[in-house]
Amino acid sequence: MERLEVLKTYKIYIGGKFPRTESGRYYTPLNSNGKQIGNICLSSRKDVRNAVVAARKAFGGWSERAAFNRGQILYRIAEMLEGRKSQFVDELVFQGATKKNAEKEVLMAIDRLIYYAGWCDKYTQVLGSVNPVASSHFNFSVHEAMGVVGVVTDIETSLIGLVSLVAPVIAGGNTCVVLANEKMPLCAITFAEVLSTSDVPGGVINILTGAQKEMLTPLANHMDVNGIVYSGTDAAVVKELEESAALNMKRIRVYDKNWMDIEAQDLYQIADVQEVKTTWHPIENIGGATSSY
Amino acid sequence: MAKKKEKKTTIEWDYAPAPESTSHIEVKDRYDLYIGGKFVKPSGGKYFATYNPATEDKLAEVAYANEKDIDKAVKAARKAYNEVWSKTTPAERAKYIYRIARMMQERARELAVIETLDAGKVIRESRDVDVPLACNHFFYYAGWADKLEYAFPNREVEALGVAGQIIPWNFPLLMAAWKIAPALAAGNTVVLKPAETTPLTALKLAEIIHEAGLPAGVVNIVTGYGDTGAAIVNHDDVDKIAFTGSTGVGKIIQKAIAGTGKKATLELGGKSANIILDDAPIDQAVEGIINGIFFNQGHVCCAGSRLFVQESVADIVIKKLKRRMDTLIVGNPLDKNTDVGAINSKEQLDTIAKYIKIGKDEGATIHQSNCKLPKNGFYCAPTIFTDVAQSSTIVQEEIFGPVLTVQTFRTVDEVIQKANNTPYGLAAGVWTDKGSRIFNLTTKLNAGVVWANTYNKFDPTSPFGGYKESGFGREGGLHGLSAYVKLK
Secondary structure, three states, rough: OOOOOOOOOOHHHHHOEEEOOOOOEEOOOOOOOOOOOOOEEEEOOOHHHHHHHHHHHHHHHHHHHHHHHHHHHHHHHHHHHOEEEEHHHHHHHHHOOOOOEEEEEHHHHHHHOOOOOOOOOOHHHOOOOEEEOOEEEEEEEEEEEOOOEEEEEOOOOHHHHHHHHHHHHHOOOOEEEEEEEEEEOHHHHHHHHHHHHOOOOOEEEEEEEEOOOHHHHHHHOOOOOOOEEEEEHHHHHHHHHHHHOOOOOEEEEEEOOOOOHHHHOOOHHHOOOOOEEEEEOOOOOOOOOOOOO | OHHHHHHHHOOOOOOOEEEEEOOOOOOOOEEEEEEEEEEEEEOOOOEEEEEEOOOOOEEEEEEOOOOHHHHHHHHHHHHHHHHHHHHHOOHHHHHHHHHHHHHHHHHHHHHHHHHHHHHHEEEEEEEEHHHHHHHHHHHHHHHOOHHHHHHHHOEEEOOOOEEEEEOOOHHHHHHHHHHHHHHOOOOEEEEEEEOOOOOOHHHHHHHHHHHHOOOOEEEOOOOOHHHHHHHHHHHOOEEEEEOOOOOOHHHHHHOOOOOEEEEEEEEEEOOOOOEEEOOOOOHHHHHHHHHHHOOOOOOOOOOOOEEEEHHHHHHEEEEEEEEHOOOOOOOOOOEOOOOOOOOOOOHHHHHHHHHHHHHHHHEEEEEEOOOOOOOOOOOOOOOEEEOOOOOOOOHOOOOOOOEEEEEEOOHHEEEEEHHOOOOOOOOEEOOOOOOOHHHHHEEEEEEEEEEEOOOOOOOOOOOOOOHHHHHEEOEEHHHHHHEEEEEO
């Protein structure tokens, strides 16, 4: 007798847990063959707010964690992703990608995580400075995490787009709320499962599925979100993000990149979600001894 | 001072007046707009007066630029960018900026006196802080012009184009320098609008820039009110907006340019915490509190306007603070002995008075220094409020005047929470003798600039700018360059 397949109930990811949407609603996106992808959570604005609360709660611990340790955890995500390659390829193919492109995308996603894992304990050295002020002070500038960052991804590349935006955000010590690709949500949901087995503390990355239009407004208007990164070309979305940002001076970053390109990764994407802090302290210079010898 | 003598500090004794001479200063009766390398009349034919806030005397009339004038200025800037400035070699660009710095230095005294006349700030500060820093800012950024590729490893650097810049009245010349110098170094051309109450030093700078032989249209200086600024913000051919001013206006700008692709840096308000721990050197800390809040009459976006004192030393700190406040000389800004000058405008004086009233109405205890205020001009006695809460209006809102609120705390964790519990995040001060405590606090305070055992220090090499609703982008240092370039 043929074995009956066990189907998965798709969930969202908030604070390290996998709830269904609090709204009890769902939607059924179709793949390119017209087949239903599943009963996907249609997250509400309350889910968005819950996710922001979870992200804020996780921020202190994540941003203060040793940079080296953050690097190890990003590397661990890559390890977990490597082990589940075939599942992601299957999902991408099911959602309409060719096998070849799907494989390429998954490998690229793994390598991109490794790339940003390496940056965790290096970017502050490259971006920071000791500033030679004219007065008798020691003065230095360091980059610090911005806080809670919203991540809104584009349509075409549901896995690599997600990873390319999330990795620099968390590498820099931020926590985030991700609005998954509306039409192709599977990889985002499975990525949450990868995260939950990768030592990433709950709440550092929160992933919501649903109607982007519905979730975007509460995210963009949320007073406890410090910045939003958006990958895509929808001018209306950009305008809404930038207008709403004025409520609490959110930093909005818009990327129009081909994430499948190896060049679509760099240090400056980490810097985009950082703040620069400059610290001054007097240098006591009373005795007048010089440092000639 | 020995304890016995304390009672005698109420004896009245004054310094002999030591006014800075204004005899060598040339202020014209009327100033026009500096557009396309020429001083031109405003198309609407309107002028407005700028006053000396210390005496309420009229200093000069200044052109009121309208939308048409702004369009002309932006076109001149675009033309200069396309035809001249983008084709000038970086090394030559550097030399122009160096030349401006030098010519400013040569006229430093004149600039300082005019700054004091127009803004009401004390001559000691305009002479020793504003003007030298402004000159140095040009000198510093000049050197970056031909070294930009070292500032952004692995990327190619390109100028943005035309930068529209709107600056406030608290550090008129210095803010002009902060805006113009990095913009030029990175290869942009500029349309700059000084504040309506303090246009004179920017117009003097226009004369210097003109004399320096900077190609026509590379820097355009236009004067006017808020609508003049709005015309710059909304002009289609401006690539970048740099604004320093209130958070309220910053938000309007952010909204206005949403979806236009214009780049922005906004340097906005603050309500910065100045934190005194129990092991701080108290006398130094008191000087730091005074400097933090009364520097430039408190018209400082990063002013240490929220004082937090650890409970065990609160009594002594507050006592010493009050005593020090009483020794501040408030009055004629041109007098070299004066510590606290004139409030910049009648409007600002009214705002400060409004907040002082709110403070009293909400039940806070007020203490003002017992100084004599001049009859004419706009003055406010140094003021502190004790018995305030986190929820008090005067603790939450930026006053932009010589008004300090004093709160106490018991533990370091408590003060971090309290200090960060504000929409602002511009600056903070920490006073303690212990290095590990300094670094604990400086890393956990949400602020773009943190002064440890010092306050209100600035330098061209030191990036300045805020977190959260204090705006975004940095000015000064290597990091200040990124506001004026795009990376390829």
